[in-house]
Amino acid sequence: KQEVTQIPAALSVPEGENLVLNCSFTDSAIYNLQWFRQDPGKGLTSLLLIQSSQREQTSGRLNASLDKSSGRSTLYIAASQPGDSATYLCAVKGNTGKLIFGQGTTLQVKP
Amino acid sequence: SAVISQKPSRDICQRGTSLTIQCQVDSQVTMMFWYRQQPGQSLTLIATANQGSEATYESGFVIDKFPISRPNLTFSTLTVSNMSPEDSSIYLCSVEIVVNTEAFFGQGTRLTVV
Numbered sequence: 082k083q084e085v086t087q088i089p090a091a092l093s094v095p096e097g098e099n100l101v102l103n104c105s106f107t108d109s110a111i112y113n114l115q116w117f118r119q120d121p122g123k124g125l126t127s128l129l130l131i132q133s134s135q136r137e138q139t140s141g142r143l144n145a146s147l148d149k150s151s152g153r154s155t156l157y158i159a160a161s162q163p164g165d166s167a168t169y170l171c172a173v174k175g176n177t178g179k180l181i182f183g184q185g186t187t188l189q190v191k192p
Numbered sequence: 193s194a195v196i197s198q199k200p201s202r203d204i205c206q207r208g209t210s211l212t213i214q215c216q217v218d219s220q221v222t223m224m225f226w227y228r229q230q231p232g233q234s235l236t237l238i239a240t241a242n243q244g245s246e247a248t249y250e251s252g253f254v255i256d257k258f259p260i261s262r263p264n265l266t267f268s269t270l271t272v273s274n275m276s277p278e279d280s281s282i283y284l285c286s287v288e289i290v291v292n293t294e295a296f297f298g299q300g301t302r303l304t305v306v
Contacts, residue, residue, distance in 0.1 A: 112292045124198070124284055125235075125297035170234065172295070179250075180225075180286075180295055182234045 083108045083175050087183035094161055095191050102156040102186045104171030109149050115180070116145050116156050117170040125170065129156070161190045194219055198285050198298030205275055205305050212271045213301045215285030220265035223288040226258070229300070230281045238283075241268040275305045 084107045094100055104114070113132050117125040129138045129145040131154070137146040144157040158165060168187045172180040195218040205211050215224065224241040239247040239260055247260035262268040272279055285298040 115295060117297070122282070122300075122302055124196075124299040125286075127294055127296060130294045172235075174292060174295075178292065179237055180235075184234045 083111075083173060083177075083181045085171060085173050085181050085183035087169075087171055087186050089186060090184065091187045091189075093189040093191065096161060096163060098161050098190075099157070099159050100161055100188070102158070102169050102171075102188070104154040104156070104183055106152045106154075106173045106181075108175055109152050110176055111149065112174045112176070114145075114147055114154050115172050115174070116143075116154075117172065119168045119170060119185070121168075128169075158188075161188075163190045163192050166190050193294075194221060194287050194289055194296045196285055196287060196296060196298035198301055200301055201299060202302040203304070205303065207276050207305055209275055210271055210273045211275065211303060212269050213283055213285070215268045215270070215287075215298055217266045217287050219289070221287040221289050222265075222291050224262055224268045225286040225295075226260060226268070226270045227284040227286060228281045229284060235284065238270070241270075272303065275303075277305045279303065280305045 086105045088103045115130045116128040131138050131147040142159040147154045168185045170185045171183045197216045199214045226238040227235045229235050237250050238253045239249040241260050241262040243262045259271045282300045284300045
């Protein structure tokens with residue numbers, strides 16, 4: 082059974098810092114891994130999708146990496162801004178066709 | 193990408209009543225899913241909505257409690273039946289344009305049962 086873990090559960094940083102969010106999964110047989118952002122009480126916004134054959138994806142200040150063999154992904158946020166404050170969710174799709182979510186990392190960027 | 197309109201965005205309901213949530217997509221999609229997010233928790237898949245046939249439910253979720261319809265490739269509904277305070281959650285619709293590709297989510301329906 083696939084399990085997804087995100088560390089840390091919460092993170093508070095001053096504006097301008099570069100930061101890394103971690104995601105680990107137990108079964109390396111995946112189709113893809115997706116990072117989402119969720120603002121309080123809202124839906125999910127897709128940030129980056131990494132296919133199983135890819136090593137990383139970049140969008141603006143965000144860079145996500147995938148190491149399937151070790152069951153790890155990282156989301157790197159450069160030059161953080163207060164507007165980046167949100168919960169970041171990692172989700173893995175395996176051969177069941179279902180997305181399995183981690184518990185999320187709640188990020189606060191202080192001005 | 194896909195733009196998803198989910199209605200209502202929030203509701204406060206009396207226990208014992210039912211609420212139907214609508215999910216409308218701006219383009220035809222292959223896959224549609226319904227998730228529940230309980231307070232302070234991550235997302236749990238309720239079911240996969242299948243066009244023209246019965247939804248496929250996950251363990252712990254049953255059709256009598258969460259009936260789902262999907263009449264075409266752009267629309268689905270989830271009903272939360274005979275509600276209790278434990279049903280208070282955010283309910284989210286998700287789609288994939290093509291199977292096993294990027295998932296898109298609606299803005300969610302925040303349900304409070306009193």
